[in-house]
Amino acid sequence: MDQAEREPLFDAVLYPHRSLSPRGVRKVILGLAGALGLVAIYFTALGAWPVLPFFGCEIVLIWWAFKANARDGRACERVRLTRDALTVARVRPSGHEQHHRIAPPHWLRVDLAARPGGDNELRLASHGRSLKVGDFLTPEERGELADELRLAVARLNKN
Numbered sequence: 001m002d003q004a005e006r007e008p009l010f011d012a013v014l015y016p017h018r019s020l021s022p023r024g025v026r027k028v029i030l031g032l033a034g035a036l037g038l039v040a041i042y043f044t045a046l047g048a049w050p051v052l053p054f055f056g057c058e059i060v061l062i063w064w065a066f067k068a069n070a071r072d073g074r075a076c077e078r079v080r081l082t083r084d085a086l087t088v089a090r091v092r093p094s095g096h097e098q099h100h101r102i103a104p105p106h107w108l109r110v111d112l113a114a115r116p117g118g119d120n121e122l123r124l125a126s127h128g129r130s131l132k133v134g135d136f137l138t139p140e141e142r143g144e145l146a147d148e149l150r151l152a153v154a155r156l157n158k159n
Contacts, residue, residue, distance in 0.1 A: 009156055010080065011080045016076075075090075077090050077091070083159075086102040088131060105156060108125070111125055
């Protein structure tokens, strides 16, 4: 295999969007803990001290939810097109990798199908097999990815 066959015509790593940085998550949790602490103090002053453990549980549940969200953010997909194959490597949040290979890529079809509610689904298909890609992307991002992949396949087929 020469260098031209191994050089990628398209190479993209797809990550799920996360709106808060770890620092932002800390600020949100501390803000909620402060607000819940004030409410807890108020109820304690009224004599309803048995509610205190529930406020603690709320803070722990919020922390757990943000932690699970951050863990899910470690997932990614790498889509790589070379002259001899298209490979999609999926990395789960646990770190487990799953590889899919479509070879030869000359008959690769990039299908962007509309779904109800304005959403869409991106599938890469060839030789009777199909692979869903970019499920965690926004519909606009999936459309851009489909356009870029179509251009790369067209360049591949031109040569």
